[in-house]
Amino acid sequence: MIQPQTHLNVADNSGARELVCIRIIGASNRRYAHICDIIVAVIKEIVLNTPLERSEVIIAIIVRTHKELKHDNGMIIRYDDNVAVVIDQEGNPKGTQIFGAIA
Template sequence: MIQQRTILKVSDNSGAKTVRCIKVLGGFKKKYAKLGSVIIVSIQQLRNKSKKTSKVKKKEVYKALIIRTKSKNRKKDGSELIFNENSVALINKQGSPIGTRIMGPIPRTLKKSVFKKFISISSGIV
C-alpha cells in the first residue's frame, strides 16, 4: 500500500534514485495505491554518476507507475507475490516510460494493463 509522503525507489535509468509520493491518482479522496497504479511523485535524490546526464532534475514533479510493493499481492490461483522494496518507474505526459531500461523483475499482472511497453524494457517477469 502506497500513500502520500511514501519514499519510493526508482528502478529505471532515468537518473532519479528516490522519489516521494505526492498524490494517488484514480478517484476522489483515494488514499492508497497498489501494484499497477499511477501516482504523482517528486524527485528527492539523483544518482551520483548521472547528475550531469540525467533526464530528470531534483524537485521536479512526474507521474510514476508502481512496479513493486512490499505488501502482499494475491493472484487468482491463491499464490502471493511479495517484493523486498517499494519501487516505481517514471512516466512522461504521454504515458510512455522516461527511462530506457528497468532493473529488476516486473509482475505479470502489468502485462494485461495499458502499460505494455514496461514489459518490453524490463529485465524479467515474475
C-alpha cells in the same frame, strides 16, 4: 500499499534515484495505491549529469510493493521494497531500461 509521503526507489535509468509520493491518480478519495497504479511524485535524489532535477514533480507507475499481492489462484507475491518507474504524459517510460522484476 503506497500512500502520500511514501518513499519509493526508481527501477529505471531515467536519472532519478528516490521519489516521494504526493498524490494518487484516480478517484478523489483513494487512500492507497497498489501495483500498476499511477502516482504523482517528487524527486528527492538524482544521479549526477541527468536531465531530471531534484524536487521536480513527475508522474510514475508503481511496479513493486512491499505489501503482498494475492492472486485468485492462491499465489502471493511480495517484494523487498517499493519501486516505481518514471513515465511521461503519454504513459511511456522516460528511461530506456527497467531493472528488476515487473509484476
